[in-house]
Amino acid sequence: MQTKRRSLGKGSAMLVITLAPCLAPGLVAAQVQAQAQSDAQSQLPTVTVTASPFSGSEAAQILAPAKVLIGDELRDKLGGTLGETLSKELGVSASGFGAGASRPIIRGLEGPRVQILQNGMGVADVSSISNDHGVASELTDARQIEILRGPAALLYGSGASGGLVNIVNDKIATELPDRLSALAEARYNSVDNGKAASAEIDSASGPVAIHVDASANRAGDYAIPGYREMGGPSANWAVKGNTTTANTLPNSFSNKNSFGAGASYVSASGFTGVSVEQFNQKYGIPSFDGSQIDQTQNRFDFSHLSRAPFSNFESLKLKAAYTDYQHTESQVDGTPTTLFLNKALDGRVELAHLPWMGWRGTFGAQATSVRFSATDISNPGHAAIIPPTNSRTVAGFVVEEKTFGPVIVDLGARVEQVNRSPDASVPYTDTASFTNPAAPTAQERNFGLYSWSAGASWAFSPGYSTGLTYSVAQRAPSAEELYSFGAHDATVTFDVGNSNFQNETAQNIELSMQKTLGLVRWRANLFQNQVKNFIYGAYPGLIDTNSGNQVRQFTQADATIRGAEAELTYNWHQPGYSTRGFADPSQGTLGGGGNLPLQAATDRKSGV
Numbered sequence: 013m014q015t016k017r018r019s020l021g022k023g024s025a026m027l028v029i030t031l032a033p034c035l036a037p038g039l040v041a042a043q044v045q046a047q048a049q050s051d052a053q054s055q056l057p058t059v060t061v062t063a064s065p066f067s068g069s070e071a072a073q074i075l076a077p078a079k080v081l082i083g084d085e086l087r088d089k090l091g092g093t094l095g096e097t098l099s100k101e102l103g104v105s106a107s108g109f110g111a112g113a114s115r116p117i118i119r120g121l122e123g124p125r126v127q128i129l130q131n132g133m134g135v136a137d138v139s140s141i142s143n144d145h146g147v148a149s150e151l152t153d154a155r156q157i158e159i160l161r162g163p164a165a166l167l168y169g170s171g172a173s174g175g176l177v178n179i180v181n182d183k184i185a186t187e188l189p190d191r192l193s194a195l196a197e198a199r200y201n202s203v204d205n206g207k208a209a210s211a212e213i214d215s216a217s218g219p220v221a222i223h224v225d226a227s228a229n230r231a232g233d234y235a236i237p238g239y240r241e242m243g244g245p246s247a248n249w250a251v252k253g254n255t256t257t258a259n260t261l262p263n264s265f266s267n268k269n270s271f272g273a274g275a276s277y278v279s280a281s282g283f284t285g286v287s288v289e290q291f292n293q294k295y296g297i298p299s300f301d302g303s304q305i306d307q308t309q310n311r312f313d314f315s316h317l318s319r320a321p322f323s324n325f326e327s328l329k330l331k332a333a334y335t336d337y338q339h340t341e342s343q344v345d346g347t348p349t350t351l352f353l354n355k356a357l358d359g360r361v362e363l364a365h366l367p368w369m370g371w372r373g374t375f376g377a378q379a380t381s382v383r384f385s386a387t388d389i390s391n392p393g394h395a396a397i398i399p400p401t402n403s404r405t406v407a408g409f410v411v412e413e414k415t416f417g418p419v420i421v422d423l424g425a426r427v428e429q430v431n432r433s434p435d436a437s438v439p440y441t442d443t444a445s446f447t448n449p450a451a452p453t454a455q456e457r458n459f460g461l462y463s464w465s466a467g468a469s470w471a472f473s474p475g476y477s478t479g480l481t482y483s484v485a486q487r488a489p490s491a492e493e494l495y496s497f498g499a500h501d502a503t504v505t506f507d508v509g510n511s512n513f514q515n516e517t518a519q520n521i522e523l524s525m526q527k528t529l530g531l532v533r534w535r536a537n538l539f540q541n542q543v544k545n546f547i548y549g550a551y552p553g554l555i556d557t558n559s560g561n562q563v564r565q566f567t568q569a570d571a572t573i574r575g576a577e578a579e580l581t582y583n584w585h586q587p588g589y590s591t592r593g594f595a596d597p598s599q600g601t602l603g604g605g606g607n608l609p610l611q612a613a614t615d616r617k618s619g620v
Contacts, residue, residue, distance in 0.1 A: 061080055061158055061160065062156075062158065062180055063132060063160050063167075063168070063176065064078070064160065078158065079158070080156050080159075081097070081098075081156060081157045081158075082156035086156060086157060087197075090151060090152070091151075092111055092206075093106075093111070093146065094114065094116060094147045094177065095108065095114030095147075096114050097157065098116045098157070098159065098177065099114075102537075102577050102579045102596055103119050103577050104117065104159065107122060107143040109143045109144040109299070109503075110144070110264050110295055110296055110298050111231060111265070111296075112146045112266040112268070112294075112295025112305065113139070113143065113144050113295065113297070113305070115128070115139055115143065117174075118161070118175040119174060119175070119541070119598055121174030121175075121573070122174065123140045123141075124140045125172065125174040126172065126174040126175060126177065127169050127171065127172040127176040127177070128140075128179070130149050130178075130179045130181070131179070131180055131184070131313065131315070131331075132168070132178060133313065133331055133358055134169075134333070134335075134356065134358055134380070135147060135148060136311075136333070136354060136356035137149075137354065138339070138352050141490070141492045142492075142503055144299075145305070145339070145352075146305070146307060148293070148307055148309040150268075150270040150289075150291055151179065152197065152210035152227045153181045153183075153227065153270075153272065154179050154181050155180050155181055156180045157178070157180070158180065159175060159177055160175060160177075160178065161175035166409055166424040166426040166463055166464075166485075167374065167376075167426075168378075169428075170407070170426050170428050170463040170485055170486050170487060171487035173485040173487060173518040173520070173541070173543070182212075182274075183272050183273070183287035183313070184223075184274045184276050184283075184285035184286070184315045185221035185223055185274070186276070186317070187221070187283075188278045189214045190216075192215045193214050193215075194212070194213045194214075196211040197211070201231065203234055204232050204235065204264070204265070205231065205232045206232070207229070208227070208228065209228055210225070210226065210227035211226055212224065212226075213225075219277055220275055220278075221275065221278055222273075222274075223272075223273065223274045223275075223287075224272070225270075225271070225272045225273075226269075226272075227268075227269060227270050228269040229267065229269070231266045233261055233262060233264045233296075234260070234264040234298075235261075236259060236261045238258060239258055240262060262296075262302070263297065263304070263344055264296055265296050266294075267293070267294050267295070268291070268292060268294070269293075270289065270292070271290050272287060272288065272290075273288055273289070274286065274287030274288070274313075276315075280319075281318060281319050282327075283317050284315075284316045284317075285314070286312070286314050286315075288310075288311070288313075289310075290308070290309070290310050291307070291308070291309045291311070292307065292309075293305075293307040294306045294307070296344075299502060299503070300504060301501045301504055303341050303343060303349075303501050303502040304343075304344065304346070305339050305340070305342075305502070306340045306342065308338055308339070309335060309336070309337040311334070311335045311336075312335075313332070313333045314332040314333070315330070316328075317329050317330075325365050325366065326364040326365060326366050327362075327363075327364045328361070328363055329360075329362040329376075330359075330360075330361055333356075333358045334356070334358075335355070335358075336355055337352075337354040337355070337356075338352060338353045338354070339351075339352045340389075341501070348389045349389060349396070349501070350387065351387045351389055352386050353386075353387070355382070355383045356381070356383075357380070357381045358378070358380045359378070359379055360377065361378075362375075362376035363375055370414045370415070371412045372412070372414070373410065374411050375408075375411075376410075377406075377408045377409075378405070378406075378407045378408075379404075379405065379406050379407075381404050381405075382403040382404075384400070384401050384402075384491055385400035391441050394438065394439055394440065395438045395498070396441050396498055397497070397498035397499075397500055398491055398497075398498075399435050399440070399495055400438055401433065402431075402433045403430065403431065403433075403491060404431045404433075405428060405430050406428070407426060407427065407428040408427050409425065409427075410424065410425055411423070411424040412424070418471045419468055419469070419471075420469045420471075421468045422465070422469075422481075423464075423465070424464060424465040424466075424483075425463065426461075426462075426464070427461070427462055427463075428462075428463070428486075428488075429459070429460055430458070430461065431456070431458050432456065432457045432488070432494060434454040434455070434456070434494075440498055442506070442558070443558060444497075444506065444508075444556050444558065445556050445557040446554055446556060446563065449508045449552075449563075449565050451508070452494060452495050452496070452497060452508070453511045454495060457489075457511065459488035459489075460515075461486040461487070461515060463484060463486050464484055465481065465482070465483035466482055467479060467481030467482065467483075468480060469524075474529065475527055477526055478525045478526075479523070480521075480522070480523055481521070481522045481524075482521050483518075483520045484518070484519050485517070486517050487516040487518070488515060488516075489513040489514075489515075489516070492507070493510070493513060493547050493566045494509050494511045494513060496508060496566065497509065499558075503564075504561050505561050505562055505564040506556040506561040507566070508564070508565045510566055513566075517545065518541055520539060521540055522537060522538065522539040522540075523537070523538045524536070524537045524538075531582060531584070531585055532582050532583075533580075533581045534581070535578070536576075537578075538575075538576050539577075540572065541572070541574075542571075542572050545568045545569075546568065546569060546570065546571035546602075547567070548566070548608065548609055549609065550564070550566075550609070551563065551565075552565055569604060570603030570604075571600060571601065571602050572600070572601050573598060573600040573601075573608065574599055575597060575598030575599070576595075576597060576598075577594070577595070577596040578594060578595055579594035580592070580594070
């Protein structure tokens with residue numbers, strides 16, 4: 013039994029108990045011996061980045077600054093949401109709309125510019141649409157979580173100009189387990205009386221690997237000093253149906269559960285597997301108007317790997333995922349108002365070739381079809397905020413790498429065609445009290461996207477390297493940016509899109525240096541991201557009197573984001589102990605003057 017305790021801030025604590033009853037003494041002894049050898053060499057274990065086309069180690073990812081949370085570090089940092097879990101990483105902060113909704117913000121970019129993957133395939137929820145929508149992926153069964161930017165990100169989408177986060181689990185096993193193993197974990201959080209439990213089992217029957225996992229989490233409203241508003245509760249807050257209990261943040265609860273199972277046939281030449289999972293979550297939004305969100309997602313995955321499938325090729329990967337997502341937004345008293353549906357079918361093929369004239373790399377294709385709708389429950393046949401929209405994407409990509417002595421060169425390119433087709437026969441529910449800005453036209457749009465990236469790293473001394481990367485990434489406007497028109501109570505806004513938006517084009521240049529050996533290690537990055545036709549939510553100072561919400565108008569303008577990142581770690585030459593300090597300031601400005609809205613606050617943190 014292993015017991016860990018860590019602080020979550022004032023008035024909170026967490027107790028984590030992990031049981032691993034199937035570990036053999038010989039395996040434990042081998043792990044201790046391997047760790048002792050590693051300590052003697054002052055080197056930390058190598059962690060492989062699975063989202064990288066070259067399966068390189070985390071330390072080698074200078075052209076795609078990466079962080080991989082794995083093992084004890086992942087368990088210690090694991091939070092209730094993906095944003096909370098990653099918020100202490102270099103260059104990452106988190107959005108927050110209560111305990112159930114928080115996405116990562118990478119270098120000041122969020123929403124559709126940060127792609128969330130699960131085992132290399134899109135999560136396919138609607139969390140990129142609005143900050144009050146939670147990420148529909150369970151974290152307790154994650155084996156590792158990867159943060160990736162640079163050329164490798166082009167394998168997964170041109171729109172990921174901020175980067176991507178890949179949640180890796182073992183639902184589809186790639187290797188046969190040598191014995192039956194089980195893992196159980198329990199957590200308690202005092203600040204919201206939160207109780208969580210999870211368990212997973214891995215086994216094999218001949219050449220077939222089997223995985224089963226389940227989890228449940230129940231947390232009440234957060235404990236706070238006094239009332240949610242300075243000076244005590246307001247009458248308007250009570251009118252909305254909210255409680256006015258002292259020392260409690262009303263409507264900040266979060267409850268969720270999940271179940272997943274997978275099976276795969278494993279052989280020396282590769283594997284073929286399938287998995288199924290269900291994710292459910294209900295949580296409150298502690299804003300003034302308040303709301304509750306009830307999520308359900310069913311997901312089916314297929315994955316195949318063939319080693320040496322053809323002459324001159326190293327591997328062939330085939331992946332497909334079908335996701336059926338929905339969530340209902342309700343008033344605080346439980347009255348349902350809006351039903352969000354998102355059905356997505358995603359498929360991709362990757363071929364990794366053997367070295368050719370010194371170049372090694374991966375190329376492939378991806379196709380995605382998404383049907384999204386937001387329906388007014390009280391007014392059937394009418395759209396709430398966004399009309400039903402079909403989105404289709406077809407893409408081809410290539411990433412290549414070549415070594416010139418101590419210099420490694422990476423090149424990547426992606427060509428993508430995106431179609432957005434809204435249902436013009438479905439009318440909007442809301443009528444606005446203003447005429448400017450006007451409602452967008454439900455017109456079909458097609459976008460051609462061309463993105464590329466080039467970089468080089470130089471290992472000028474053992475353990476020391478420096479790198480320079482330049483990339484151009486184009487993004488098609490999302491359905492909500494094109495066609496939104498309606499009141500969104502959770503964010504207290506009346507959103508207005510623009511169906512005439514053009515491609516967003518980001519040009520990013522980055523200089524990096526790092527030290528990856530020894531007890532003392534460090535990394536430093538400087539970057540500048542110039543974005544043409546950047547889409548953001550502007551507030552023209554209007555109030556829609558019909559809903560009482562502030563108007564948020566999606567707008568395009570040129571923008572620049574500049575920043576620096578630095579991290580220093582010391583290992584203490586002892587397993588399980590390290591000291592870390594980092595700073596990651598950034599600033600976003602608009603071309604016409606003024607700051608870019610909703611930029612993350614500058615963070616300076618350290619930890620042990």
